[in-house]
Amino acid sequence: MLTLYSFWRSSASYRVRLALEMKGLNYAYEPVHLTKGGGAQFSAEFRQINPQSRVPALQTETGVLTQSMAILEWLEETYPQPALLPADATGRARVRALCMIMVADVQPLQNVSVSRYLQQELGIDELRVKAFVRHWIECGLAAFEAHLAAGGAGRFCHGDQLSLADTCLVPQCYAARRYGVDPAAYPHLARVEGELQTLEAVRRAAPDRQPDAEG
Amino acid sequence: MLTLYSFWRSSASYRVRLALEMKGLNYAYEPVHLTKGGGAQFSAEFRQINPQSRVPALQTETGVLTQSMAILEWLEETYPQPALLPADATGRARVRALCMIMVADVQPLQNVSVSRYLQQELGIDELRVKAFVRHWIECGLAAFEAHLAAGGAGRFCHGDQLSLADTCLVPQCYAARRYGVDPAAYPHLARVEGELQTLEAVRRAAPDRQPDAEG
Numbered sequence: 001m002l003t004l005y006s007f008w009r010s011s012a013s014y015r016v017r018l019a020l021e022m023k024g025l026n027y028a029y030e031p032v033h034l035t036k037g038g039g040a041q042f043s044a045e046f047r048q049i050n051p052q053s054r055v056p057a058l059q060t061e062t063g064v065l066t067q068s069m070a071i072l073e074w075l076e077e078t079y080p081q082p083a084l085l086p087a088d089a090t091g092r093a094r095v096r097a098l099c100m101i102m103v104a105d106v107q108p109l110q111n112v113s114v115s116r117y118l119q120q121e122l123g124i125d126e127l128r129v130k131a132f133v134r135h136w137i138e139c140g141l142a143a144f145e146a147h148l149a150a151g152g153a154g155r156f157c158h159g160d161q162l163s164l165a166d167t168c169l170v171p172q173c174y175a176a177r178r179y180g181v182d183p184a185a186y187p188h189l190a191r192v193e194g195e196l197q198t199l200e201a202v203r204r205a206a207p208d209r210q211p212d213a214e215g
Numbered sequence: 216m217l218t219l220y221s222f223w224r225s226s227a228s229y230r231v232r233l234a235l236e237m238k239g240l241n242y243a244y245e246p247v248h249l250t251k252g253g254g255a256q257f258s259a260e261f262r263q264i265n266p267q268s269r270v271p272a273l274q275t276e277t278g279v280l281t282q283s284m285a286i287l288e289w290l291e292e293t294y295p296q297p298a299l300l301p302a303d304a305t306g307r308a309r310v311r312a313l314c315m316i317m318v319a320d321v322q323p324l325q326n327v328s329v330s331r332y333l334q335q336e337l338g339i340d341e342l343r344v345k346a347f348v349r350h351w352i353e354c355g356l357a358a359f360e361a362h363l364a365a366g367g368a369g370r371f372c373h374g375d376q377l378s379l380a381d382t383c384l385v386p387q388c389y390a391a392r393r394y395g396v397d398p399a400a401y402p403h404l405a406r407v408e409g410e411l412q413t414l415e416a417v418r419r420a421a422p423d424r425q426p427d428a429e430g
Contacts, residue, residue, distance in 0.1 A: 062305045103319050
């Protein structure tokens with residue numbers, strides 16, 4: 001049995017929910033509220049699960065897994081069908097590079113802990129913190145768009161088959177809108193996201209469909 | 216034939232050099248100076264190689280690969296011996312989680328483009344920018360240390376076998392020292408790094424041994 005420690009609005013949690021749903025896996029959902037009180041991720045109880053106080057964490061029969069990208073790769077290895085990585089090494093490298101644009105180039109800079117540091121330690125006002133976050137989202141979406149525009153995309157990010165790149169694209173589009181960046185400015189990426197949003201698996205993973213969603 | 220586009224001091228380039236050396240692979244070295252002039256990564260010539268204007272990029276017989284983590288996985292799949300991922304899925308997830316602490320939680324925040332934004336767009340002085348970078352390095356090293364302290368390390372990050380986690384640890388220790396964070400404050404991590412630094416493959420990948428190294 002799999003248990004996902006997740007926060008409805010967390011991009012990294014959302015990636016893992018998407019992979020779980022695309023693979024048709026059952027899992028228990030354990031909410032970890034990142035912003036209420038000091039943040040439930042810092043509780044003694046959750047630190048037993050993940051000492052790094054981050055979501056997602058995936059409880060498996062063999063222990064707790066952390067870091068969304070490591071969890072995605074583990075899901076792919078443990079539940080290979082339907083595959084979310086292409087069969088060829090070059091294709092896998094392309095999909096992983098797309099993932100890493102979101103996972104390493106954008107998301108770390110929109111992380112709530114970074115915004116908090118900029119406000120509290122550096123005295124940056126909220127408007128300029130949001131502009132900072134928007135800047136990195138725009139850089140990342142532009143890089144992702146350039147990859148898709150260069151060829152290789154089909155119905156989805158990698159041809160017509162779902163892939164881990166799709167699990168990283170959808171949450172980043174969601175976060176972009178929250179910060180006032182419209183994915184429609186990036187036509188290839190926006191078209192693929194539109195396709196993805198028609199899938200029931202993608203809808204089920206959406207933030208507002210989670211038990212801890214707020215209005 | 217492999218050609219690595221690299222900057223001597225770039226952590227992400229250093230990771231790939233370490234994997235290439237640990238696997239005993241020959242490669243051509245093509246320097247991309249990230250800070251001289253406006254940055255050679257923005258030249259029209261390099262944008263043909265990587266439109267995202269980032270190093271590393273690895274030219275292979277089947278095209279150019281980008282994003283250090285995607286390149287590391289490709290090297291592992293294409294040149295499986297000596298293995299830099301464990302044989303079991305749980306072990307692989309552990310190694311990848313260790314990698315991602317450095318690749319996604321620390322390095323994006325010490326990236327020169329972020330420091331430049333903080334200084335130029337937000338008017339943060341250099342001392343406070345360095346304190347910002349140090350903060351995320353300390354968080355990341357502490358998280359990595361907690362993982363190693365919880366068990367699973369041996370001579371190296373994952374038992375006694377070299378792994379991708381080692382290729383991510385060494386460059387992060389190098390960057391930590393540049394920013395005035397002493398890895399010795401993290402005893403498990405420091406011990407492993409000490410072991411790694413005794414290996415000729417690790418020494419060959421060091422920044423000051425690269426053709427573009429500066430004094």
